[in-house]
Each structure stands twice: as C-alpha cells, then as structure tokens.
Amino acid sequence: MSLRTAGIVLMVIFWSVTGQDYGVTYTTHSICALKGSTVELSCTYKYPKKDKVTSTFWFTRKDSRGKFVSLRDDDDYKSRVKYNNDEPESRKTTEKRHFLTIGGVRESDSAKYMFRFITSSNKYFGNTGIRLSVSGLQVTFPSTVIEGQGVSLTCSPTCPLTDNSKLSYIWYKNGHLLTNEHNDLNLHTVIGDADNYSCAVKGREMLRSPEFTLNVRCVQFHILYFVILQQHLFN
Structure with missing residues (x-):
C-alpha cells in the first residue's frame, strides 16, 4: 500500500518539474x-x-x-x-x-x-x-434604400483587423474606379437605377470584395383629384 502511494507522489513531482522547465x-x-x-x-x-x-x-x-x-x-x-x-x-x-x-x-x-x-x-x-x-472585404449598407435620399456604403473586413493602420480604400461602381479613398462611400442622392458596387484596399486591387447591387426603392406619389360639381338650379 505504501509503495503504491510513493509511486503516485513521484509521478506528480516529475510532471511538475517538466512543466516548469519547458x-x-x-x-x-x-x-x-x-x-x-x-x-x-x-x-x-x-x-x-x-x-x-x-x-x-x-x-x-x-x-x-x-x-x-x-x-x-x-x-x-x-x-x-x-x-x-x-x-x-x-x-x-x-x-x-x-x-x-x-x-x-x-x-x-x-x-x-x-x-x-x-x-x-x-x-x-x-x-x-x-x-x-x-479576412476578405465586404460592403455593408442599409437594408432599405429610398430614391432621392442619401445612403452610406461601408467597406470593411469580415473580422476586426489586428493592424488596421494606414489603409486606403478604393471603390468601384459598375466596374469603374471612383475617386473616394475612404472606407465609407457617401452617395448624397440615389436614383432608381440599380448599380453594382465593390471595394478594395489600395495596392491590392486584385482582391476586391464581392460585387453587390444597390437596389433603390422608388417612392410612388398618389395624387388625388377632387372634382366638385356644382349644380345651378334656375327657377
């Protein structure tokens, strides 16, 4: 009984020393x-x-x-x-x-x-x-985009970058380069046509984000005409 106990104690001491040394x-x-x-x-x-x-x-x-x-x-x-x-x-x-x-x-x-x-x-x-x-890049935008209003698109990695310093972003609209170099692209007024947008980091233009289509929701104006008919009665 005592020998078995001693063996267990020796084993514990051995692993403790190994863990400290390496x-x-x-x-x-x-x-x-x-x-x-x-x-x-x-x-x-x-x-x-x-x-x-x-x-x-x-x-x-x-x-x-x-x-x-x-x-x-x-x-x-x-x-x-x-x-x-x-x-x-x-x-x-x-x-x-x-x-x-x-x-x-x-x-x-x-x-x-x-x-x-x-x-x-x-x-x-x-x-x-x-x-x-x-991480690759992704473009995020509001779920609803209404014609005539402004909208902001954001280019960002799929996880928070450990080193996010000094990155310049570039944007593409329908495959054509835009001049904006920020991760946010602000469109002041959008029209009803659907356009395709993507982004990349400057210097790595071959690694673009997936292209997405910005679908703009048209606002319908309903004009109601009220016709008032007047009937003149002559005696």
Whole structure:
C-alpha cells in the first residue's frame, strides 16, 4: 500500500518539474489579417540549461502517421513562410523568441498555429497556439434604400483587423474606379437605377470584395383629384 502511494507522489513531482522547465508562451491569442497581407506570429520558449535545441518549427496539423508537419515542409506554405530566432544559439540563455512570417496570406490559411521545439532530451509544443483569421472585404449598407435620399456604403473586413493602420480604400461602381479613398462611400442622392458596387484596399486591387447591387426603392406619389360639381338650379 505504501509503495503504491510513493509511486503516485513521484509521478506528480516529475510532471511538475517538466512543466516548469519547458514552456511556450505566445505573444497573442488571435490575429485577424487582410487577405494578401504579410503576417508575423511570435512566441517565447524555454528549456533546461543542460539541454541543446536541435529543431524549432511551426505547424498547424499532423500527417497521416501522426507526425507534426513543419510549415516549411507543407506544400501549402513552404514557399511563403520564414522562421527566425531573435537570439543566436551561441548566447547562453534558455529563454528565446521565435518568429514566423507568412507572406500573401489566404483565407485557407485561417487556422491555429503552434510552435514546437526539440532538444537533446525532450520534445515540447505550446498547444494554446495563435488563432489566425484571414479576412476578405465586404460592403455593408442599409437594408432599405429610398430614391432621392442619401445612403452610406461601408467597406470593411469580415473580422476586426489586428493592424488596421494606414489603409486606403478604393471603390468601384459598375466596374469603374471612383475617386473616394475612404472606407465609407457617401452617395448624397440615389436614383432608381440599380448599380453594382465593390471595394478594395489600395495596392491590392486584385482582391476586391464581392460585387453587390444597390437596389433603390422608388417612392410612388398618389395624387388625388377632387372634382366638385356644382349644380345651378334656375327657377
């Protein structure tokens, strides 16, 4: 009875020490990026001083054999990713930062990205990861648009961008470029014809939002004529 209890205590102590000596901490939990942009993910990782790091990589999935697939070896990523340590291996530190850069992100890149490192005596990865959402553009507008009134159209990503600074937007009406460079397009007076609108970010004109048709509701005026007939009676 006492031997079994001792074994359990030793196991608890072992896992406690392992968890303290190895670790991955991500700089953020989630990122929203615009389709076509370049994204940088980063983390810090630590390991015991006695260990030597032999491999570091980022991944999103396992292969059919249950092996983690480095993005550098993944056909969907390998031409677009770059790994970088901010500290040379020669520095005697057991806590380092690691960066992942993904160029030209696609909507299919939306996934959880995790970092894994292998040392001379252990393998470890941070399972919380960073959730990347890749956004296209969408145009929002009022549900009812009445002829003769003004209307505001808004170009926005499908999720709040992590870096939304210095973006210039461009608008298209029936395929023709408009001069407006803001995410809001104000139409002061709309007429009854249906026009097609779309938007894009300047510099990424090939990645337009889906085109939508602005249907304008006509107001019908009903004019009532009252005819008063007067009858003159002559005696």
